[in-house]
Amino acid sequence: MNIRSFSSLLCVFLLFPIADAFFMHGFIRCQLISKHEVVYLEQVYFNKRLIGQYNSSLGNYTSYIEYMKEVVHYLNNPYFLKKKEKDIEKCRSHISKSEDLSTPVKPYVRLSSAKAESGRHPRVLVCNVYNFYPKQIRVTWLRDGKNATSDVTSTDELANGNWLYHIHSHLEYTPRMGEKITCMVEHVSFKDPQLYDWDPMSESERKKFAVGTAGLLLGLVVLLAGGIYYKRNTTGRELVPTC
Numbered sequence: 496m497n498i499r500s501f502s503s504l505l506c507v508f509l510l511f512p513i514a515d516a517f518f519m520h521g522f523i524r525c526q527l528i529s530k531h532e533v534v535y536l537e538q539v540y541f542n543k544r545l546i547g548q549y550n551s552s553l554g555n556y557t558s559y560i561e562y563m564k565e566v567v568h569y570l571n572n573p574y575f576l577k578k579k580e581k582d583i584e585k586c587r588s589h590i591s592k593s594e595d596l597s598t599p600v601k602p603y604v605r606l607s608s609a610k611a612e613s614g615r616h617p618r619v620l621v622c623n624v625y626n627f628y629p630k631q632i633r634v635t636w637l638r639d640g641k642n643a644t645s646d647v648t649s650t651d652e653l654a655n656g657n658w659l660y661h662i663h664s665h666l667e668y669t670p671r672m673g674e675k676i677t678c679m680v681e682h683v684s685f686k687d688p689q690l691y692d693w694d695p696m697s698e699s700e701r702k703k704f705a706v707g708t709a710g711l712l713l714g715l716v717v718l719l720a721g722g723i724y725y726k727r728n729t730t731g732r733e734l735v736p737t738c
């Protein structure tokens with residue numbers, strides 16, 4: 496089981512930019528592959544290119560360019576390789592510490608509606624599921640409580656780059672009065688499947704409603720002010736004797 500393939504950057508060694516053009520850098524990486532397995536890596540890059548590395552799975556150094564062959568040959572002797580065991584052990588010790596990293600992270604779910612780009616329906620509902628871990632997830636749609644599979648598309652689980660994932664499921668639909676549309680999310684972080692009902696009176700619609708109401712109120716105020724003004728003027732005239 497892949498708990499969290501986590502690559503912790505322990506140190507950066509060797510930095511020497513020369514005339515802004517060349518950049519040699521190295522990483523020491525401790526990757527937790529599973530609850531029982533680590534890969535310890537030492538990698539040297541020239542600009543973006545990996546030119547040589549030590550990989551604990553292979554137990555030796557490998558060169559990727561001619562220039563590194565000699566260095567690698569020198570390092571691949573029992574003395575240096577034996578030294579690596581300590582580093583691998585240190586890397587392995589992270590497994591117990593990473594236990595909490597393997598706890599599931601609950602997603603944040605938000606529904607939104609947009610005009611459909613194409614297809615048979617004018618609108619598309621999007622169930623946006625953000626920041627969950629682990630990657631495995633099921634996002635489905637219910638229309639009036641019944642599972643809907645047609646007009647549904649989904650992205651893959653997309654990596655945020657911070658071990659969390661997001662996914663977006665789309666349902667193309669024609670708005671119908673009284674129809675209840677629900678996005679159902681099943682994830683190991685939830686005890687039960689979570690239901691998110693689409694509220695047609697969503698944010699944007701609420702905004703439109705608010706603007707409309709404000710407009711109406713403003714109209715009423717203007718009307719009222721006009722009425723009072725008119726009344727004052729007409730009554731005023733009556734009070735002033737004309738001759």
Ligand SMILES: *[C@@H]1O[C@H](CO)[C@@H](O)[C@H](O)[C@H]1NC(C)=O
Pocket residue numbers: 534536550551552553
């Ligand atoms: C390290 O070696 C293992 C076993 O050959 C391989 O699966 C893995 O991809 C290697 N890692 C890197 C970063 O090259």
